[in-house]
Amino acid sequence: MSSEKRPVRVAMLGCGVVGSQVARLIQEQADDLAARVGAPVELVGIAVRRLGLARDVDLPADLFTTDAEALVGRDDVDVVVEVIGGIEPARTLILSALAHGASVVTANKALLAEHGASLFAAADEAGRDLYYEAAVAGAIPIVRPLRESLAGDRVTRVIGIVNGTTNFILDRMDSAGTGFTEALEEAQALGYAEADPTADVEGFDAAAKAAILASLAFHTRVTAGDVHREGIAEVTASDVASAREMGCVVKLLAICALEDGPDGPAVSARVHPAMIPRSHPLASVREAYNAVFVESEAAGQLMFYGPGAGGAPTASAVLGDLVTVARHRIAGVRGPRESAYADLPVLPMGSTETRYHVQIDVDDKAGVLAAVAQAFAEHDVSIQTVRQEGRGDDAQLVVVSHSASDADLAATVEAVRRMAFVREVSSVMRVEGAHD
């Protein structure tokens, strides 16, 4: 039907887990893609570090090159798909592709979270698209909904489970009662965690995604460095058990919120483990699945759920962008540009409103509860519940606060820690998604 049309020519950078699936889909769905785009989609070159490696997909050898710079500089390339990951050479190659007149589809969260502003500026200067649905939550459509579907609404909060590795680990700790180390080893054995799990476990991956989500939701540039970040390595089996007692589950959450700042509206962005009630839609996100929960003024509560990683799911998101960008090339237009007009300040973590669940090992004597409650009051932190558990050497206070500034909460915990009858503050965890 569109066989006489000039094809849309695609160059790909990288051919690993995601790239080989992108290439497979372009081949296998050629007829559907041609019908949906309005012209054939042709893969004209793939830049890789080493030639001759075995790939998960059968591709002509002459598609491959090690000269990525020459590939993105070709005159006949309409769209460059970047699935190398990391900052360099991805950044230089994307800038070069845009400068040479190609549109770009990328799955590179780290790059966007750090250099988004300059990349979007380069896309503007070139008059080309820079699309990145695959950079956040894999196959789950979340970039397009935030950028387009909710463009007439006011998003107030985004809470995401955006890292499959840590969700798998925390889910195992919750369902099997195992400790962190054991759950991590299981995740590694099953291929859900890398040999060096730092980027996932310490929250770097989630923080990059939080930066992208906050930028989209609040029309404000937020970088990975703006995101407060705590990983899950300190989460203990006892924390998970305490959460369970409260009817909660521990998740690593990426939370982006519109806040009342000192000078008007502001944005907060943070990644940390938190307890959420089991009745919350995010609580049922099991194993390595991802989900993004969005609250907005008019729409209310929305959730987007699906596989957050993996070759084929990520490739699905890349292909969706590829179809859109290819349609734009044929029509000679662009999609919506970066929207950063609101330019809101990003609050430091201390000013962010949170709630704490605090477990305190105390001496079992009269007046302890009152003294601890007094410490909370002195720091302007209102207590929602406090209960005393155990007797003698096992005496424990469990306090759940109302919302307060994170700085006031941290100072409260510090003050409690110094009290004479406090043996140990055995667990501090934030509580999210519950009624205040």
Next chain:
Amino acid sequence: MSSEKRPVRVAMLGCGVVGSQVARLIQEQADDLAARVGAPVELVGIAVRRLGLARDVDLPADLFTTDAEALVGRDDVDVVVEVIGGIEPARTLILSALAHGASVVTANKALLAEHGASLFAAADEAGRDLYYEAAVAGAIPIVRPLRESLAGDRVTRVIGIVNGTTNFILDRMDSAGTGFTEALEEAQALGYAEADPTADVEGFDAAAKAAILASLAFHTRVTAGDVHREGIAEVTASDVASAREMGCVVKLLAICALEDGPDGPAVSARVHPAMIPRSHPLASVREAYNAVFVESEAAGQLMFYGPGAGGAPTASAVLGDLVTVARHRIAGVRGPRESAYADLPVLPMGSTETRYHVQIDVDDKAGVLAAVAQAFAEHDVSIQTVRQEGRGDDAQLVVVSHSASDADLAATVEAVRRMAFVREVSSVMRVEGAHD
């Protein structure tokens, strides 16, 4: 920033529950809309049946007119928002708006499910957009994800809870153990069901949405008349209790699937109550919430969740479309057109593969189970489990089949019903979302 730009002029048809919220958002979010669209968005007229009614939003009286035809015929209108609902006069007014050069945003599922083809053809002829995110599942972005995000993937199945009224009723029956009539009355008292609940309870509303979802997912025109439809009025407290015993919950599902037809790929579209396992993501959709579960070849399993109705949520979806369509007007372009290239046949219900849960009151004597099993086998229906419950006058067989054609299953049940020792087939319900 864009104050000197010519505004995008919007006319609205209808100002009821949804329309008044659309008008409110256009007013309250004026600055944000201007920044996101690239020009101010101005509401220039609202057609209503009667002037002078109290509205949920404060609007200048001179915006209102009873002459809808004159409003859509105005030369200065860029976008017409249709929130009247129903077939006429909505159909004629949308065609007139397109013919006069306006783009159209509509929330009208019934109209699209019946007259989609002619409306999309009119949009093509006019070179204008016809957007309809609000027509399916209210605030939940599902049209755009199917039309764009998954455009590079192959969707194989869509299962939706797309009617809030029936989900509320079934949820009450499940959680409170009430019968259908009592739950319906509660839904009516709380405003979740209309005085005449036919469109919801009998599945007409869900069938219209199923037609739209199937059209989008499979690039094929599917009308409401193509959708097999069964409502929930026959669902009994005992069906719900049986589902619970099986670890399932009863939901009214809109199911659209890519099937192996007699002459190649085909589509099925159906709306009926069904049991789904409580572990399925759709099972946790409570009260009047909606959700759409999508399976595709590369992305795997995705779910989109949120409020499926209501003034503000539906208005959020309308506004998202309005922003996109307004951007297109300014850029002088259109979004993706109707995609019906695949043109797959729609299978009749009898050819659709389903599974049945059948409860049979039987005489308590030897050989009954074997005879019933034999009846299933004779109709080529494989049994997954059969269990005998109760003794004497309460003897009962509960059969769960494997996948088979709906016609074979229906014929099996008919044959069982005629057996001498069968007192009654007390419940027949399809089972979805479980491993076969």
